[in-house]
Amino acid sequence: MRGLFIGRFQPLHNGHISIMKAALEEMDQLVVVIGSAETSFTEKDPFTAGERMEMVMAVSNERDWNDRIIPVPVRDLNRYSVWVDHVLSYVPKIDIIYSNNSLTRSLFMAKGMEVKGTPLIDRTDLSGVRIRERMISGEQWKMFVPASVVGLIEEMEGVSRLRSIFGKGDGT
Amino acid sequence: MRGLFIGRFQPLHNGHISIMKAALEEMDQLVVVIGSAETSFTEKDPFTAGERMEMVMAVSNERDWNDRIIPVPVRDLNRYSVWVDHVLSYVPKIDIIYSNNSLTRSLFMAKGMEVKGTPLIDRTDLSGVRIRERMISGEQWKMFVPASVVGLIEEMEGVSRLRSIFGKGDGT
Amino acid sequence: MRGLFIGRFQPLHNGHISIMKAALEEMDQLVVVIGSAETSFTEKDPFTAGERMEMVMAVSNERDWNDRIIPVPVRDLNRYSVWVDHVLSYVPKIDIIYSNNSLTRSLFMAKGMEVKGTPLIDRTDLSGVRIRERMISGEQWKMFVPASVVGLIEEMEGVSRLRSIFGKGDGT
Amino acid sequence: MRGLFIGRFQPLHNGHISIMKAALEEMDQLVVVIGSAETSFTEKDPFTAGERMEMVMAVSNERDWNDRIIPVPVRDLNRYSVWVDHVLSYVPKIDIIYSNNSLTRSLFMAKGMEVKGTPLIDRTDLSGVRIRERMISGEQWKMFVPASVVGLIEEMEGVSRLRSIFGKGDGT
Amino acid sequence: MRGLFIGRFQPLHNGHISIMKAALEEMDQLVVVIGSAETSFTEKDPFTAGERMEMVMAVSNERDWNDRIIPVPVRDLNRYSVWVDHVLSYVPKIDIIYSNNSLTRSLFMAKGMEVKGTPLIDRTDLSGVRIRERMISGEQWKMFVPASVVGLIEEMEGVSRLRSIFGKGDGT
C-alpha cells in the first residue's frame, strides 16, 4: 500500500518526521509531495524544491527509508477545483492520503479517496513558520530539525539567505 | 438594450437582486458576469463558478427572468490594462455597464462605454464578506439571501465547506 | 436531467443543431460549453467567446430553447489530466455528457460519469474547418449554418475578418 | 561599461534620480528596468509600464541622458529561482548591477555578477509608497518628483486615478 | 508625433531598416516593439529580447537615431482579443501604427487608431525566415543585414547557435 503526504518542508522538521514514521508503520511506501515547488527565496518559502528534495533524501537515508519514501515536487496551481487531479497526475498511484488539513481532507474525500489523520504534533515549536522566525531572530532552532537537515541548511547558508530575504527592504 | 453587471456572487444575495431588478427595468437583457470564475474553495471565494451559475439560474427562474438574465463566468486576469477587453471578449454585445465601483467605472469609461450607477445598498448586511462571516460564526444569514439560493447552499453543504476552509490550519 | 455538450462553434452550424436537438429530446436542459473561449482572431478560431455566445443565444431564441440551452464559455487549459474538473467547475451540475470524441469520452468515463454518443453527422460539409475554408475561398457556406447565425456573421463581417487573418502574411 | 538598475517607478521620484546620476558617473550607459511591467491600476502600481517609460524618457530628456539611459519594461515572474535569467534575457548585455536590496544583491551575486550599492536615500519621503499616500490624502508630493514627471502625472490625471483605485469599495 | 512599428527582428534586417527610415521621415519618434520577447533559442526565434534590443540600438547608433528610436520588448499573449491593449500598456503614447499585416491593421483600426502601410519590401530575401535558412544552410546572408547587426551576431556566435537549435535531434 502506498500513502500520500503533502507538505511544504520550509524546512523539513521533526513534526514531518513523526508523520512520515507513523504513515510508514501502515504503508509500504509514502509519496512525499513537496508543495509550492516553484516558490523559493521568499520569507514563507526560502528553499527551492531541489533543496527540499535533498532534505527529504537526507532523512530517508538517515533512517533507512530509501526504498519507501518517494519525494515529488509539485507546484501550486491556486485552483482548488482541479487541485486533486493536479497532484494525482504527478505521483505514482496511491491508496490513502494522510492529512489533518480540513480542506485537503474534504477535497480528496470528495473524489472518493480514503483520508487518514496524522499524529497530533505540538505546533508551538514544530511548525515551519515558528522555525523560520527563530532563524531570523537568532533564537535556537536546530533542536526541532533532524541533524542531517541542519547540516544541509548550514551548507546552503540557509539562515543568512532567510535574513537577506527578510531584510530586503523594498521600500517602494 | 443589453446591460452588463459584474459580481463575484459569493454567495448571490439580496443586494445583487436589487441591482439586477433595477437594471432590468431599463434593459431588455442583463449579462451577469460571474467574476473570479476560477477561484473556489477559498475563504473569500468558497463557491465554484458552476455553483454560482446555479445561484443565478435559480433566481432567474424564481423571478421569471430566464430570457433576460445571461450569466457568464469570467476568470480574473489580474491585469487591469487589458481587463475591459478580456471581459468584453467573453460576453454578447452590451450597451451599458452597471457599476458603483470607481475603478470599474473609470476603466470602462476610458474605453468610451456608457456606465450607470446601481441602487445604493446597505452594505452593513448585504455584503458577501459579512454573509460569509455570519456563516462561519454561526450567526443568522439566510434573511440576506434569496430562498432558492439558501436551498442551493444547503444542498452543497456550503456552510460546512466554508468552515473547513476557514479552519484549515495550515500551520506551516 | 441536464446534459453537457462541448464544441468550439467556429461557427455554430447545422451539425451542432442536430446534436442539440437530439440531446434536448432526452434532457430538460443542455449545457453548451463554448470551448477554447480565449482564442479568437485565428484561422482556426476566428470568433470570440462572446460572439459565439450570441450564436448559441440566437439559435435558442429561434427554436424556443431559451430556458433549456445554457451556454458557458470555458477556456482551454491544455492539460487533459485536470480538464474534466476544469470544465465541471464552470458549469451547473450535469447528469450526462454527449460526445462522439473518443478522448472526451474516455476522460469523462474515467471520472465515473455517464457518456452518450451524438447523432452521426455527415462531416463532408457539416464541419467548422470545411465551412471556414468555404468562407475563405468564396464558396457557398450559408446553407450549412442556421439563418440567424448567418445574420450574426454578416453583422460582424466575419468572412472578411477570416480572410484578413488568413492572408495576414507575417513573412518573418 | 553598462550598468543595470531595477525599480518600479510608481512614480519615478528624486530618489531614483540620485541613483541614476551616481551610476552614470561610473557607467557609459544605464539600463533602467521598469519592474512589475504588467501591473497597473492597483494601489501599489497605479501606472502602466508605458506611462513609466514616459517618465524615464522625460527625465532622460531633461537631463540630456537620452543616449545613456535605456528603459526596459520587464514583467514579474514571481519565481526568484529563475528571475536573474528572466531579467537578463530582456536587456542588452550589462557589466554591473546597482542595488541596495539584499535579495537582489544575493541573487545576482550567486550568478557571479558584480553588484554595487547605490547612494543612501532618505526613505522618509523619497519612497514610492509614501508619495502615493500623499497623493491619496491630498498632502504635498510634487517636491519629491522631477518637474517633468509631475507634468506627466497631471496629464494622465494620475492623482485622481489613484484615488478611484483606492476608494474602489469592492465590498464583496 | 510618435509612430509604432512591431517586429520580431530574428534578426533585424535591411527590410526593417527601410520601414524605420520611412516612418522616421514622417514621425518625430518611432517605438519599435520587439515582439515574442520571451521566446528565444528556437528555430523561429533564436535571439533573446535583450540581444534584439542590442541590434536595434546598434542600428540607431549607426544612423544617429538614438533619440528617435525607442525599442520596447513585449511578450506574446496569444490572445488577440486583448492584444492591442497589451501592447499599448507597454509603450509610451503613440499616434500612428505602421503595419502591412492585415490582422494587425484590423485589430488596431477596430480600436479607432490610425494605421499606415509600410514601404513594400522584396520578401524573397528580406525576410527573417529566409535569412535564418541561409544561416543554417551556409548560404550568404550578410548582405541582407546591417553591418553592425552582422557584428553582433558574430559576437553572439548566432549562426552556430541557430545550427545547434536546428540540429537538436530530439528524436523522442
Add this chain to the structure above:
Amino acid sequence: MRGLFIGRFQPLHNGHISIMKAALEEMDQLVVVIGSAETSFTEKDPFTAGERMEMVMAVSNERDWNDRIIPVPVRDLNRYSVWVDHVLSYVPKIDIIYSNNSLTRSLFMAKGMEVKGTPLIDRTDLSGVRIRERMISGEQWKMFVPASVVGLIEEMEGVSRLRSIFGKGDGT
C-alpha cells in the same frame, strides 16, 4: 557524484536504460528528470508524470537502482532563456549533465556546467515516437521496452488510450 538525465519517457524504453546504465557506471546517483510533466493524454505525450514515475521506479526496482535513480517530474516552461535554472531549482545538486541534444548541451554549458554525451542508440527502433507509432498501428513494440514497463502499460491500458487519443476525430 550525481548526474542529470532528462527525458520525456513516453514510454520509457531500452534506449533510456542504456543511458541510465552508462551514467550509473560513472556516477553514484542519477537524477532522472521526467520532462513535459504536465502534458498527458496527447499523441506525443500519452502518459502522466505519475505514470512515468512508476515506469522509472519499476526499472529501478528491477535493476536494484533504488538508491541511485532519483526521478523528478518537471514541467515545460517553453522559455529556453530561463530553462536551465528552472530545471536546477527542481533537483538536488548535480555535478554533470548527460545529453546528446545539441541545444541542451549548449544551454547547460553556457551556465558553466559539465556536459557529457550518452551512448549512441539506434534510433530506428529505440525512439518514443516510433514505439508510439507501433502501438497505434498494432505492430510489435514490447521488445523495445523493459518488461516491467510493458506490465505497467498493460495495466494502464496504455495502447487503447493512445488509440483513443489518436482517433479522437475532432473534425471541427
